[in-house]
Amino acid sequence: MSREHPRPVLLPSYSFDWLIGSDEPGASHRIAQETSWALLDRVRKGADPVIVERVVQLASGSGLNDIAELWAHQGAHSLAGVLWRLYLLRRVAGADPELTAELYRRGAAIAVTIDPIVAGVAEPATPASITELCDTILRGAFTGDLGDALERAASYCRIMSLGAADLADSRDNNDDEHAAMLTTRALRYSTFAHDLHGGATRWRDGTLE
Template structure:
């Protein structure tokens, strides 16, 4: 029998309204130190259970600890990047059906290679999208970190386009849903830009 665990308490709406906060030097240092320690520990470990616990941390423990620790960090930093990876993972996990719909809408209108870089299996249903986002998060700890950030950035870019498409479709028939989609699309676009920049910084050893 599985042990009872706390659910992810941060609601999905947190993705839409997430804001970083000014971080005092001490809080900043703790955030950066813990991010580096976690990434190094998992990369150096030969125990697959360590990777599994790390990837599923938010599912079992909630995002509360991570939001306190990493959310205030600068967007283009290691803790800021890890926070965004976990938050996007949680957003998909909590509402895979809607997320997969947004992704498909985005892939339909994407004229770039973002949907290719993200690497979702087509047709992209809820299970396929959950598998994709977990692969991306797992890759951050087991593979090339910059590649994982690039895939996450591409994923967010496609989701942004999907949300924009939904907003356009609902503009006259469902204004409130259109407004929510616009906010979510803007958030995904911000994340896409931040993660792509962080990937570039990591490759030159400048992502602290």
Template sequence: MTDEHRPFHRPTKFTGAKFDNLHGGDDPAETSRIAHETAAALLERVRRHPDPEIVSRLVSYTDDNGIDAIAELWSRAGAFSLPGALWRIYLLRLAIREDPHATSLQFQRGSETLQSIDSVVAGAETPTGPSEIIELADRILRGVFEGDFAVALERAAAFCRVSAVGCTSLADDAEPTEPERASVLTIRALRFSEFASELTTAASLWRSDSLD
């Protein structure tokens, strides 16, 4: 059984390795139906009446309950679907909170290296340390329920693009003396790049009312 399909156990200890290896895949019709219905119902209900207390509970849900329930519902949904997009946002937040020191270093390096507005779009404070990167993760997820959903997806995608560049730069630094660490960082850069592309497409589909 691969990490992608390995069951979670509450509370899930979310490691960087799991972020590197987890990815949604094709699912049976019934699982797909449930995933889409629950994602649509949750988003519609909360966005119609964005009670701050309810939004806060949804943002912090996995802190107390692990990722079990969300994974069961949404982890195997396709990338270009509402449950798939929600899963990726939660997954990013969990990865950030599990190791804010590493993720803030990756993001900060990417911000210094990447010649684009992505770091601004992502919305992190500068300089970006562990507390700033945790705050960014929470703001992005909160935006899913309170603000423009497409903007939240685009901010997450921008975060991923910056982090991918940061991981690649750090991998280059590590390659001469720490080839194993360089390999891990390269894999993570690829995963961030994949998420960036998927979330950008999901945002475009949402704007055209085509996100299933």
């Protein structure tokens, strides 16, 4: 396989603020389609718990670099694009678990929708329970109903967006730079929520590439 594009470098959680939502031209769309569908098909057909866990744990290991090279620039109209978004959510949660848990708690506290119920984080929302949620969503994507997993992830993202915006408001007078970073993150989570919801719809109507 040609490697004419540089391999994305997966940085700690602040990388989320520029990676998430990116849809610039990247690796071949055809190869991204083939690899994502082949992986999903293999895991679903085998249903081997060892393989499932290996696929899930790609999010916390160096293997995510290989997925990034193939999938990171794919849009939410494709399987590769929505799976990449799920992997990136898990990587961000693992890279900065304390902040991720704080954003979730803030967002859940002010949410006026059923998103906290749909997301299903074990209470109290701790760094460990947030990480486990992201793992559970990934497992569900490969072994359960992909549409349900994507909707659950979308609800999670909407809560995180609320939490990031709320924390940004509280930091405005104290740390303008941090507040700006949180505002950007809130927008990125909101974009992901839209992308994942759209992916769920396409999965259900058979138009996901």
